[in-house]
Amino acid sequence: MFSMLTIDCRDVESIKSELVVYVSDQVAAIPTLKNHAFMLSSLDDQIIDKDVVITSIKEFLGSIGEGNNFAVISNNDVISIKSIYGKIIERDSLPNSDMFSCTHCGFLTRYEVELQNHMKLHYL
Ligand SMILES: [Zn+2]
Numbered sequence: 001m002f003s004m005l006t007i008d009c010r011d012v013e014s015i016k017s018e019l020v021v022y023v024s025d026q027v028a029a030i031p032t033l034k035n036h037a038f039m040l041s042s043l044d045d046q047i048i049d050k051d052v053v054i055t056s057i058k059e060f061l062g063s064i065g066e067g068n069n070f071a072v073i074s075n076n077d078v079i080s081i082k083s084i085y086g087k088i089i090e091r092d093s094l095p096n097s098d099m100f101s102c103t104h105c106g107f108l109t110r111y112e113v114e115l116q117n118h119m120k121l122h123y124l
Contacts (some may be wrong), residue, residue: 003042005029005053008080010036012061012070012089019060026056050074057081 007023009016013036020038024031029040029048042048054072057079061067069087073080099108100115104122109115 001047002050002077003045003047004077005040005048005050006034006037006078007040007053007057008037008078010080011083012066012081014089015060015064019057022060023053023056026059027052050079053079 007019009019012019016033016038020031020033023029024040027040027048029042032039032041040048040053054074057072058067061070061072061081066089069084071082071084073082099110100112101108102115102118102122104119107115107118109118
């Protein structure tokens with residue numbers, strides 16, 4: 001029985017902030033963000049139901065289509081989300097690969113023509 005849990009997010013770093021919101025909402029706990037992890041503290045020293053936390057993590061992974069790629073492992077007061085096949089979710093880095101960015105201000109676009117038009121603004 002725990003009033004504080006640590007959720008290890010090493011393998012799902014890019015979805016950590018969304019996961020924190022979802023899980024803390026389900027269990028009515030106060031989240032604290034850490035490097036590669038977040039912690040849940042109960043309100044008024046109540047016990048956090050670990051099963052509910054695990055279930056909501058699995059629900060969230062399922063909702064983004066990653067339910068079969070990650071295992072949720074609990075060990076005392078630590079819950080780890082482990083990649084089963086070595087896959088790591090890198091949502092944030094994906095769109096950038098086929099985008100053009102302005103070297104002056106960081107403006108992002110999918111179209112080279114749009115970038116060229118945008119660049120003209122800097123030379124007015
Ligand atoms: Zn620019």
